[in-house]
Amino acid sequence: MNSESRSYSHVSFWRWALLLLIALTFLPEIVVLATSAVAKLKGCQAGSNVTCEIGPSSAGEIIRSALEAGSFVGLRFSDGLAAIWLTLGFFLIWKGWMRLSSRLLLGLAISLVCAFVPYFGPMLSIGSLVNPNCNPNEGGVGPCMIYGGNIGVVAHDTVRLAWRIADGAPIALGIFGIY
Secondary structure (H helix, E strand, C coil): CHHHHHHHHHHHHHHHHHHHHHHHHHHHHHHHHHHHHHHHHCCCCCCCCCCCEECCEEHHHHHHHHHHHHHHHHHHHHHHHHHHHHHHHHHHHHHHCCCHHHHHHHHHHHHHHHHHHHHHHHHHHCHHHCECCECCCCCCCCCEEECCEECCCHHHHHHHHHHHHHHHHHHHHHHHHHC
């Protein structure tokens, strides 16, 4: 009985580590969505010209920083970080699951996450914040004001980031094929 509980806690550690690794990929999008939710709870409007303060910072500044981080992650994933991230993920799957079918299914799932989320996640996270003062586009035309803060060109960069999927998705799917 004691050896079984130690074995389960050992496996549980690897499973939690995989969950943390996957959550790190979503962190910039989670920050954007959480900031937007807090701003809405405070009664702020995304299209308003009035700055929405959240603690010592404004909602616009927090969203801009999160979008910059999300764009950075997407660019690095398309440059090859996806291969390292997936290799680490596959190692955690190998340590945390015993059955081959579970390993392959989870490997495919994180490969698909790695193939799409870093490129479309930032754009989708601000989709609900598009307003007359902020209409992100590939051409970078027009300012982008969200919650009274100037998001700058980073909103336009999130739209252009989707094109990097042509570089990153083959890496992710190729690494899964090797796995």
